[in-house]
Amino acid sequence: MNSILQLSTDVVGYQSIKEWLDDELLVLDVRLEYALDNIVATGKEQAALFSGQYFSSDAAYALLNEQEYGQLELEQRMLLEQLEERIAARVAQSAALGFELPVKRLRAQFELTSSEWRALIVCFAPHYRAKYWRLYGFVHDDMTRQSVSLQLLLLMCCHTPQEYYHMLEQMLDPATALRQLLVDGVPVAGDDISVLKQPLTLHPTLIGYIQGLHVDQEIVGMHYYNRQQLIELEPLLIDEHLQQKLQRYVTEETRQRTSPKYGVVISLYGKSGSGKTLQSQHVARFLQQAYIEVDLSCAPTSLVAFRTYMEQILLEAQIKQALLVFDQLASLIEADKADSGEGVADSATAIQGIDGTTNVRWNWLLERMKRFAAPIFVHSKERLSGMMQRVQPIEVRLAAPTMEQSSMLWQQLTKREKFADLSKQEADRLAAKFRFSPGQMVSAISLAVKENSWQQAGVSEGAEVGMWLHQAAYRSIHHQLSLQANKMEHTFSWSDLILPEESLYLLQQACHRMKDRYQVMQEWGFEHILPYGRGISMMFTGPPGTGKTMSALIMAKEMDAELYRVDLSRVVSKYIGETEKNLRAIFDQAQQSGAILFFDEADALFGKRSEVKDAHDKYANMETAFLLQKMEEYDGLTILASNLSQHLDEAFMRRIQFIIKFPFPDKQQREQLWRSAIPQHMQNETIDFTFLAETFELSGGPIKNIILTAAYLAAHEQQSTIEMKHFVEAAIQEYKKSGKLLLRDRLGVYGQYWRG
Structure with a gap:
């Protein structure tokens, strides 16, 4: 290949990703050629053909002097450097012409060295052209091992002892950028002793990303917003000062912490709809980043699946340069406790179990958050308190709006939804009654709009708008008071x-x-x-x-x-x-x-x-x-x-x-009770209200019981009116029910209705 390799002196920017990939794989082909030349020169090709069945003595002696990294002649090194410099120049020229390759941002984002980038291309190549699987098997000296391994990366990408040991260090440390871009494959049978032979594969997200295929990953619980969507964000109506403080803090911490002991973690807590998401999205827009929010209640329960799930999300956030937000963080502990049969009574119990064996997902995520280079936001309803001490978060409470803020929000949000103009009097009334978060107000207004559209009432300004909003606010409340109280x-x-x-x-x-x-x-x-x-x-x-x-x-x-x-x-x-x-x-x-x-x-x-x-x-x-x-x-x-x-x-x-x-009613009040408890059209001259009030010294509750019983007695006799005999009989029943004594003499002229 070297004999026919000719390089143009003109540096022209890439017009497509395919052009760039062709150049990168050309460099890889040259490296493979040099590796194959070394195999042929040492006489190891026969051993490669019969791997597992025959191993010559010459090959064994050759192993004693073999280097674990790829040694290059001066001419070979110069050619490879020339090729790499040419690729870098073309990438820069492409960017100057407005065509930015994913490679440029990827290398800058993860701060990859030249040898680390070579390793990434080695891992990517078999997913682009199948020939590399067989070539890798030959380089491995074992055609049954057609995969990428650490041994292969060291041989193909490192040409000095310094590069060798740096690559080894990077690959053995799970916290390094390069290691996070690779995932472990299925171990080869019998090769579980040496990490050098364990198969490695490029993260699936990167395989498409390097080729320019920006396909959004369908990850359960993950919500992604690109930069364009964030540009169209609604403005903050309250807590603008908090947003400014968050922007200053994130900017300063990101600038100063080049290699922080703890990551930048900001915990926003407050009731649902208090504006946590809107605040975080405004920070992302300020940073000119995308936005990824993850509902951790959807995360896998097993640790192995959880780690894979989280690594994919973390990589998505890094590749897409998105602000990463975790919601429902406490659900990890609650789920782990439930699975272990321990249960979670409250947050204090959860905090005590932080270092227990049941909270492995929580502990793993906290350690991973500490190593994450970019800021991370955490959303929760309650303060997480000591549950996140490992990452030392900044805790920010989003308080409920004041009444003044609530009144303003009701007016502004109603106008934003193009419902109607809400008067200040009605807005004040809503603010005084409903201690709503901004999100709850939006929900209530949306419901009012739908209800109004359904009824086709055509509401106008003033109290009518307030009436619709008032009713919608009640319907939008999803409290659970009915579990412990009766409406x-x-x-x-x-x-x-x-x-x-x-x-x-x-x-x-x-x-x-x-x-x-x-x-x-x-x-x-x-x-x-x-x-x-x-x-x-x-x-x-x-x-x-x-x-x-x-x-x-x-x-x-x-x-x-x-x-x-x-x-x-x-x-x-x-x-x-x-x-x-x-x-x-x-x-x-x-x-x-x-x-x-x-x-x-x-x-x-x-x-x-x-x-x-x-x-x-x-x-x-x-x-x-x-x-x-x-x-x-x-x-x-x-x-x-x-x-x-x-x-x-x-x-x-x-x-x-x-x-x-509430005193026991006197005679005058009792007569009022008797009169008010009988429907007006059912009252007649035969009802002796004075006698009823004087004779039956009862409070309002028993009086209503007597009147209702008397009504049913009259209905049973097919009477159109309630007569005194019905009241007397009902009163006797009420007295007996309460254990009181009612003598016949007290009934006076109505004693004839007494039945003992």
Whole structure:
């Protein structure tokens, strides 16, 4: 070949990748020719033909003096250097003409030396032309080993002892760039002792990349955005200062850390939709990079498959020069714990198991992240705390928008979606009620647009837009309160509530607080001096049936809010820590929509704190203190209902904003209850309301039971009206049910209806 090899003196840029590959493989052919010449010169070709069956003594003696790297004559070395310099010049000329080969960016990205680049071409060649498999078998002195190996790379790519030992060091260290571009093949039988003979193969992604085939890999859980897509990003409406800080930090750390002990890892945490993805994408756009986000809950569970999966993703990020983002990182620990049967109660348990044998995927990934040259972002809902100490991340919390920011977001996002112009009054109302992240607002607005399109209502500016958004916001909430509480629908009005004027005034005052919340907290500045305790806590005390539940329902209707009655049987647990865990979940879920939490018959949990006699008593008091803490932190309305106010702790009562008493109704109030509970068209002159109020000293609940029973008695007799005999019979049943004594003499003129 050397006799016919002629090089043009003109340096012309490449017009295609094929031209460049032809030149690279020409260099490889020359190297192979020199290797074959050495084999022929040493008389080893006979041994190669009969490998495994015959090994001559001459070949054995030749091995004693054989070098593990390819020795070249001066003329040969000069020719190869000339060829390589010519390729480099043509690559540079191509770039100057606007045609950039993948090789240029690849070599720069991974900082590959000349010998390392030669190794990459050796690994690539058989995937481009099949002849190299047989040639490699001949060079191996074994036609059954038609593969790439470290032995082959050392022989073909290294021509000095220095290059030999550098290549050996690079290939034996899994953290080096060259080693990360190669994956281990299937071991050859009997060759598991020497790493020199283990087969190697180029990473599949690189095989297409070198040929200019930019085929996006279909990797489960990976989402890729190219630079063009990032150019069209929506602008940040809040937290612009945080974006500027992230840009400065990443730029400075990338510039200073040429060989960092720890990689640059930034952990963004906050509730879903808080803007973590948008912040990271803006950083990628600033760096003029693509963007790859990986949902690690989709990652393989076995360590071997997980390593292959992650190496492919890491390589994709490096080749495509993309900012790499990991989401759902904690799912690795949760899945590993579940597989081991240990379970994960909370993040603290997960942290304690960091160095355990069950968290092998987590530990491997952290070590790999430390070696990654480019910045990595991590997204999570909660702070990962000590779970990532190995990589020393910068932790950044994306807080929920303030009410002022929320109001602005509702207006701006509604306009961006081309729905309608939302008035500031309606935006303030939405901001005060729904503690939404920007992502949740977008979801609610999108739902409102669809619902409006379906109804073809043609909404206009003002309150009608707010109504659509309000309804959509409720429907877009996906909380799990129904697992531990019952949603109650409200149909009552203030006119249905029979209470003393003072109690009614306090109930209405609490409703006004929620309505005027934006003005007081945001416009008047109280939000900044009240870090918590901005919600409303109320205590309803009084006998059963006096209107506590009805009052909660009316307040929910007045404030247009969801009402959840908390089932204490699902909350209180005999296991230490479970009650607090359940309460935390309830308040966290309710926070999304500002739902009203109604703890009915709360004496069991909120009674007088007992004298501490043992650990259980101490813990019961801690549960009460925890509830007070969550009530003060909650921005919405919390109502506690108790039948026995004298059993409540005074210190507890002092921390409640509204204490509303529901007294047993007097005669006048009872008559109002009787009249309000009977439909107007069913009332007639035969009903003696004065007698019913004086005779039956009952609260509102039992009175409603009597009226309903009387109605069914009249219907059974096919009567069109409810008569006094029906009320008397129903009252007797109610008294018997409650164990009270009702004498015939008390019925007066209606004693004839008494049945004993």
